Amino acid sequence: MKIKLILAAAKSDPLRKNDPFMPLSLAILAGAAPEHDYIYCDMLWEDNLGFDEKVDLAGISSRYTAENTTYEIAAEFKKRGIPVVLGGPQMSSVPHRAKKHADAVVVGEAENLWPVLLKDFQEKKLKNFYVCSPYKFDARGSTVYQDFLYPDFKKNILPKRSLFKKKYNFDTLFAVRGCPIDCDFCSVSSIFGKQYRFKPVDHVIEELKSLKSRYYYLLDDTVLGRPSSYDYYLELYTRIAGEIRPVKFWTGQANLNAAADEKGREVIHRAVNAGLLYAAVGIESINPQTLLQSGSIKKMGINTADHPLEKIQENIRFMQNLGIIVSGWFVIGYTEDTIETYKDTWEFCKNMNILPVIFPVKAMEGTRLYNRLLGEGMIDLSARINVINPKIPSAMVFPVLKKIIKEAYSLIAIIKRTVFYARIYRKQSPREFIEKTIFAFILQIKLRHGIDLSKDDFYS
Template identity: 35%
Template sequence: MRILLISPGKDEDYAKRMGLAFKLPPLGITTVAGLTKPGIDIRLLDEQVEAIDFNDGADIVGISMMTAAAPRVYRLAEEFRRRGAKVVLGGPHASAVPEEAAQHCDAVVVGEAEGSWPRLIEDFEKGKLEKIYANAEKPSLAGLPEPRRDLYKKKAYLIKNTFQTTRGCPYACSFCSVSGVFGEQYRSKPVEDVVRSIEITKARFAGFIDDNICGNKKYSKELFKALIPLHVGWIGQASVNAAEDLELLQLAKKSGCVGLFMGFETLSQGSMGEIGKSQNKIAAFKDNIKRLHDHGIIVLGAFVFGFDSDDVDVFKRTVDFIYDAKLDLAQFTNLTPLPGTQLHKKLAAENRIIDTDWRHYDTESVVFKPAQMTPDQLWNGTGWAWNNFYSRGNILRRMMGMKFDIIRLGMYVVPLLIMNFGFKKALDFDNVVKNTFFKDPGIRNKD
């Protein structure tokens, strides 16, 4: 039997747009490959790094999909099925709307693949595939087989080894699909399993893809202590309130943490209440960033625009704050009502969803009516924030304004320049190739 597992892009331009700095190996399909019994010929295809080959000759094609990729994935599925393969869809979008996905494939894996995927393979061998595979309970993360990292395309990634230590989230932010897919209970891998995985890969640098590696501080501290003797550098994703715990920060630093992606989301207390992210204390943001910097940790802050409390001034206010707080890197997205989220239910009930084409549920497009501005103002304002923050002049000004000691200078300037100009490259691609020049939404430009 031959299986092809695909991590698709949202469009054909995906590989060109993604600079090397942003390409992470797709741990999801690698984990599924690890759950496959021995003796099966299995191949991974990551569309960030290679094009899809319809002549692969696979008996089963498994595709993991995010919402914005769904329409394209359905076309890919149709083509593979036309050539005789059985197509299995999984991932966040298939888990949110399994009935829709089921119309385009032979089977859907809802939620996590542990349990479901081995059962699906057995059923395929018996010639009796079911339409939907779902676990009755969320799987334990103890003793899981190693993801098949040996199947990655060599030299395709800057960060070659990614790991997941936890799944689920106890918070239920209205726009987020994480607790819908992985559950509201925070589950963690035994620390010794994580250490074993890192030792097996001989990784010198690790990317932790957890949605919040500091979601359970007791566990995080144990994990970080266990990482210290391994001498790995690492990046990950954590909630902003992690910075309030000095012991946690010290251990993170000692364990090799060099950068964290953090969801600041908004500077408006009204908006924070709207999404239900009460753990984010806006008044403490600036201090949190300083504390992270004091521990030598680079911060990539994520901000979302389009909440009901946001008016047209929100873009400039946010960018000004980021300059003032000396945030190293920033990401700006438009609020997106992903299927299965509370936000989607609310906006649908209020009749405010103006675009139902999943391709536009990419956190860049505007698919709903904002409360205090037009969809165009929201789209232009977010584009303005990106272009302002990552203009060549502002990148250099920000870098020159950073205080580095001589050790940090060597360690951080090059990665920061790569990341800054990586974002700029992606922006230029959109601006030029997609012809998306943002109109000035009436905001003073810093350039």
């Protein structure tokens, strides 16, 4: 069977022609049912989707910012009589709305559902929804196949990376899924569950050895773990440092709580020995009340008795002193925030030599934040920034953000941060010093393009 797989992206996405990371989800599906013939399109890099190619089925995965684009693509295929399956995080959040545009919708993790769906399709028994969730799906009279168990990763499904025509700067893989933190603005816990699920270390090592790039991105929601996952990561990073040759450098998302814990600090040390160069840290806010309100305080390595901002700074410095480049990711627009919060956040980042990534909070459907604010009448469904905050005039947000980004990612600011990290790398070998310093510089250029707010319909 010939199947076209498309990763949808909005035309205004700032990562268009700039995304350095290999997308993994659809390659995993192809690896889960490798007997079929697949054609892959990543809309961040490809404009011609080949609607007139003869295929039996079209599968479209949607980024959060690409819902409308996804429906437009689906309509083009259906116009040509090609059945359409939709999936991905956004479609999982609005499955019944998505079903109006597709023959079937995949909700949640798809690698165990995909072979079942394809078998049903070939037997002309395709159901409306294919669901992976421990909670009973609200079918509303539709036909449903539901797997109540999350994938356990005992079977090593190797993503079909041969699908990719483009050579990405970073390969990608995952070792752990699930997140117990459950921040109210985030959908990760609702899709992947609140308990960690660990891929066997042998499987991770096998996959790493198959990667061709010198750089990779570990997709776990926190690559430094939490107390319940420290032992796993200690073993994993020890194995990577000892077995992966030549050394590969890598990046990932991280929390700060490991830096405040003795065992967690050992995880960080071993991650660095295993090649960790850069961590995208979800700091979320410099306001302790906002951290409490969103639930993010659980990942900061602080408690209400601490001087919270000082502790956050201490945890960041611990990581930086080991040579980890840190970017701080922030969402602004909660009750305690004002327009000055944007400027204060940038000053915090500047003083800490961290790369700022600042966004207005957007309540995504399916999250606890969205449901709470909708009930309080604080969601504007027609607005680019849908969270209503009387203290932050929406017309002021993007001009302020653009000014901050222009200053934060000016050539002078980038050079200053590069010099900051280069001084840390001086203690390492000449080759590592040169390679890591160049990496620090190029990373900031890439990040600047990735958070470009110059397009009027960005974040719509």
